[in-house]
Amino acid sequence: MTDATANDISDRSEATRGRRDIGIKRRYAAERRFKAYGMIAIGLGIAFLFILLWSVVSKGYTAFWQTEIRVPITFSEEVIGTAEEGAANQSKLMMANYPQLARDGLIQLLEIDPENSEAVSAANGLVSQGVRMELRDMVLNDLQVIGTTEDVWLYASSDLDSALKGSYDLSVEESRRPISDLQLEFIERLEEMGALEQNFNWGLFTFGASSRAETAGVGVAIIGSAYMMLIVLALALPIGVAASIYLEEFAPKNRFTDLIEVNINNLAAVPSIVFGILGLAVFINWFGLPRSAALVGGLVLTLMTLPTIIIATRAALRAVPPSIRWAALGLGASKTQTVFQHVLPLAAPGILTGTIIGLAQALGETAPLLLIGMVAFVADYPETPLDAATALPVQIYMWANEAERAFQERTSGAIMILLGFLALMNLTAIFLRRRFERRW
Amino acid sequence: MDMSRATFEKGPAVSQDKTIKMASKDVTVHYGQKQALNGISLDIKERQVTALIGPSGCGKSTYLRCLNRMNDTIDTAKVDGKILLDGENIYDPDLDVVELRARVGMVFQKPNPFPKSIWENVAYGPKIHGLAKNKDQLEEIVHTSLKRAGLYKEVKDRLDEPGTGLSGGQQQRLCIARAIAVSPEVILMDEPCSALDPIATATVEELIDELKQNFTIVIVTHSMQQAARVSQVTAMFHLGDLAEVGATEKMFSNPDDKRTQDYITGRFG
Numbered sequence: 001m002t003d004a005t006a007n008d009i010s011d012r013s014e015a016t017r018g019r020r021d022i023g024i025k026r027r028y029a030a031e032r033r034f035k036a037y038g039m040i041a042i043g044l045g046i047a048f049l050f051i052l053l054w055s056v057v058s059k060g061y062t063a064f065w066q067t068e069i070r071v072p073i074t075f076s077e078e079v080i081g082t083a084e085e086g087a088a089n090q091s092k093l094m095m096a097n098y099p100q101l102a103r104d105g106l107i108q109l110l111e112i113d114p115e116n117s118e119a120v121s122a123a124n125g126l127v128s129q130g131v132r133m134e135l136r137d138m139v140l141n142d143l144q145v146i147g148t149t150e151d152v153w154l155y156a157s158s159d160l161d162s163a164l165k166g167s168y169d170l171s172v173e174e175s176r177r178p179i180s181d182l183q184l185e186f187i188e189r190l191e192e193m194g195a196l197e198q199n200f201n202w203g204l205f206t207f208g209a210s211s212r213a214e215t216a217g218v219g220v221a222i223i224g225s226a227y228m229m230l231i232v233l234a235l236a237l238p239i240g241v242a243a244s245i246y247l248e249e250f251a252p253k254n255r256f257t258d259l260i261e262v263n264i265n266n267l268a269a270v271p272s273i274v275f276g277i278l279g280l281a282v283f284i285n286w287f288g289l290p291r292s293a294a295l296v297g298g299l300v301l302t303l304m305t306l307p308t309i310i311i312a313t314r315a316a317l318r319a320v321p322p323s324i325r326w327a328a329l330g331l332g333a334s335k336t337q338t339v340f341q342h343v344l345p346l347a348a349p350g351i352l353t354g355t356i357i358g359l360a361q362a363l364g365e366t367a368p369l370l371l372i373g374m375v376a377f378v379a380d381y382p383e384t385p386l387d388a389a390t391a392l393p394v395q396i397y398m399w400a401n402e403a404e405r406a407f408q409e410r411t412s413g414a415i416m417i418l419l420g421f422l423a424l425m426n427l428t429a430i431f432l433r434r435r436f437e438r439r440w
Numbered sequence: 441m442d443m444s445r446a447t448f449e450k451g452p453a454v455s456q457d458k459t460i461k462m463a464s465k466d467v468t469v470h471y472g473q474k475q476a477l478n479g480i481s482l483d484i485k486e487r488q489v490t491a492l493i494g495p496s497g498c499g500k501s502t503y504l505r506c507l508n509r510m511n512d513t514i515d516t517a518k519v520d521g522k523i524l525l526d527g528e529n530i531y532d533p534d535l536d537v538v539e540l541r542a543r544v545g546m547v548f549q550k551p552n553p554f555p556k557s558i559w560e561n562v563a564y565g566p567k568i569h570g571l572a573k574n575k576d577q578l579e580e581i582v583h584t585s586l587k588r589a590g591l592y593k594e595v596k597d598r599l600d601e602p603g604t605g606l607s608g609g610q611q612q613r614l615c616i617a618r619a620i621a622v623s624p625e626v627i628l629m630d631e632p633c634s635a636l637d638p639i640a641t642a643t644v645e646e647l648i649d650e651l652k653q654n655f656t657i658v659i660v661t662h663s664m665q666q667a668a669r670v671s672q673v674t675a676m677f678h679l680g681d682l683a684e685v686g687a688t689e690k691m692f693s694n695p696d697d698k699r700t701q702d703y704i705t706g707r708f709g
C-alpha cells in the first residue's frame with residue numbers, strides 16, 4: 001500500500017515535470033491587469049488635475065495685469081481749493097471732486113470738446129472711479145502738488161482693461177457690448193500716444209472688497225485668512241496633541257475611551273456647515289462675539305480641524321515602536337518623560353504633516369464662514385481678529401457671483417492665489433517630514 | 441564557534457554565603473483570565489548570573505518583567521505575590537516604580553537604542569536620575585559605561601553619531617552600556633543574544649561574565665550552551681511553574697527533575 005502510493009507520487013512528478021500548471025500565467029495576467037488599472041486611474045487623475053489647473057490659469061492669469069493710463073493731471077485750485085484751505089480744513093480735501101480732475105485731464109489728452117457730452121462721458125468711462133482715492137492720497141501726502149500739473153498713471157476702468165485683454169467680442173453690434181465704438185477709438189489713440197500700459201497688478205494682493213473690479217483685491221481676505229490660520233494653529237495644535245497624548249498614552253482602555261474614540265472619528269466626517277451652525281449658536285449668539293470676525297471664524301475652523309489633528313497625531317504616536325517606550329521606562333524614566341522625551345519627538349513629523357493638512361483644509365473652507373457672516377463686504381484691513389474680516393475662499397465665492405468680466409478673471413486669479421498658498425503649505429509639510437524624519 | 445569553551449570550569453561554583461538580592465515568594469501572574477505564572481518562589485543571589493531556561497511560552501519573560509515591574513505597562517497583566525529587593529517589597533505602594541527601575545535595569549531581546557547619538561543614549565539615564573553633578577562627571581559616566589560594555593574602543597571617535605547606525609551586536613552592547621550607566625544593582629536580560637551572530641554573542645557573554653563582579657544578573661536564554669557558559673545558577677521554567685532550580689553545573693550534569701532532563705537533552709522545547 002505504502003509502496004504503491006510512493007510510486008504514484010514519483011510517477012506523477014516525473015510525468016508533469018516542467019509543464020505543471022500552477023497558474024503562473026494567470027497570476028502574471030492578473031498582475032498586469034492590476035497595473036493597467038492603476039495607470040488608468042493615475043492617468044485620469046492627472047488629466048483632471050491638468051484640466052482644472054488649465055481652466056483656472058487660462059482664465060485667471062490676466063488678473064495679475066492691470067491697465068493704467070497716463071493722464072496729465074492739473075491739481076486745480078478751483079476743484080480742490082488752495083493748499084492753505086486744505087491744510088486748515090482736511091474734510092474739504094477729502095470731499096473734493098477728484099474724478100473731475102481725471103476727466104479734465106483725459107479730455108485735454110484726447111483733445112475732446114468739453115461741450116460734447118457724449119464724448120466726455122465716453123472718455124470718462126475709460127478711467128476707474130477708483131481715481132478718487134489715488135489722487136486724494138497724492139494730495140494729502142503733499143499739499144504742494146496743488147496748482148501744478150503732473151503726468152499720473154491712473155487705473156483704467158475695468159471695461160477698458162477687459163477690452164484690451166480681449167475679453168469682449170468686438171464684432172457684435174455696439175449696443176450689445178459694454179464698450180462703445182467711440183471708446184475703442186479713444187483707446188487706439190491712447191495706445192498710439194504710449195499712454196496705455198499693462199503693469200503687474202499689485203492691487204490684487206493689497207486691496208479689499210470693492211464694487212469696481214479694478215480696485216478689488218484679496219488683501220483683506222488674505223489678512224483674514226492669516227488671522228484664522230494663526231488662531232487654528234494656536235488652539236488646535238496644542239489641544240489636539242494634548243488630547244491625543246492623553247488618549248493614546250495615559251487613558252485607560254475602557255468603554256468610555258472607546259466611545260470618545262468613535263466620536264472623534266465621527267466628528268472628522270461631520271459636514272463643515274454643521275460646524276458653522278454650531279459656531280453661530282455658541283460663539284455669536286451665546287458668547288456674544290462679533291459677527292464676521294476672524295476670531296469666530298478661527299474658532300469654528302479650530303473645531304473643524306481638531307479631529308483631523310487628533311487622528312493624525314494618534315496614528316503618529318502609535319507608529320512609534322513600543323521598544324522605544326520600553327527602553328525609556330526600563331531605564332527608570334517616568335511615563336511623562338518617556339512620552340515627551342522619546343515618543344513625541346519621533347511622532348513629530350507625522351503630527352506636523354497632519355496639522356498642516358488640517359490647516360490646508362481649514363484654509364479652503366467656505367461654508368461655515370458664510371454662516372457666521374464672514375461673507376460681508378469688507379474694504380478695510382482688519383486690525384485685530386475682532387474686526388470684520390473675510391477669507392480667501394469666501395472672497396472667491398463672492399467674486400464668482402459678480403457678472404462683470406473683470407470679476408471673472410479676478411475669481412480665477414484669486415483661486416490661483418489660494419492654490420498657491422495650499423501648495424506652499426503642502427510643500428512645507430513634505431519639507432518638514434524630510435527634515436525631521438528619523439529611521440529607527 | 442567553540443561550544444566546548446570553558447563551560448563548567450570557569451567561574452566559582454555557587455557559594456552558599458552569597459546574600460540574597462531579590463526574592464520572589466509565590467508570584468502569580470494573570471494576563472486577563474489566563475494564568476501565566478503559577479506561584480514562583482525563587483531567590484536571586486547577589487553578584488552572580490542566574491539563568492532562566494524553559495520551553496517557549498513557559499513564562500520566563502513574564503517572570504523577568506515582574507522583577508522591575510515592566511508588567512505594569514501591560515494593561516491586562518495582574519501580578520500577585522511578593523517580590524523583595526534587599527528585603528523590601530517592590531510592589532509596595534510606597535516604593536516608587538521609577539526608583540525601582542533605576543535599581544533594576546533591563547536589556548531587551550531586540551537591541552533598542554534611542555534614535556539619538558551614542559553619547560545621548562548612554563547619558564540619558566544618568567541625566568534623568570541626576571547622577572552627575574556636572575558635565576565632566578557625566579562625560580566620565582558615559583565613558584566608563586561604554587568601556588565596561590566593551591564598546592568604547594569601537595565608538596570613541598563617533599560618540600555623536602546615531603546609536604541606530606551601529607551593528608546589531610554593537611547596538612546590544614550600547615543598550616548594556618545604557619543600562620549600567622545608571623549604576624543599577626540588578627540587570628535583567630531577556631534573550632540578549634538572540635538577535636546576534638556567534639561572534640557578537642561571544643563578546644556579550646564575556647561582558648556578562650565580567651559584569652557579575654559588580655552586578656546581579658538575571659538572564660533569559662534559549663541556548664543551553666549559553667546558560668551553561670555564563671550562569672552560576674539555572675532556573676528551569678515549565679508551563680508557568682518553576683520546575684527546578686540549582687547550581688548550573690548540577691543542572692546540566694545531573695538534574696533532579698524529569699522535565700529538566702527532557703528539556704536539556706532536547707526532548708522538548
Ligand SMILES: Nc1ncnc2c1ncn2[C@@H]1O[C@H](COP(=O)(O)OP(=O)(O)OP(=O)(O)O)[C@@H](O)[C@H]1O
Nearest residue numbers: 471476494495496497498499500501502503514516
Ligand atoms: N502581553 C501579554 N498578553 C497576554 N498574554 C501574554 C502576554 N505576554 C505573554 N503572554 C502569555 O503568557 C505566557 C508566558 O509568556 P512569556 O512571554 O513569559 O513566555 P516566555 O517563556 O518568555 O516565552 P519565549 O521563550 O517564547 O519568549 C504565554 O502563554 C503567553 O502567551
Ligand SMILES: [Mg+2]
Nearest residue numbers: 500501502630
Ligand atoms: Mg520571552
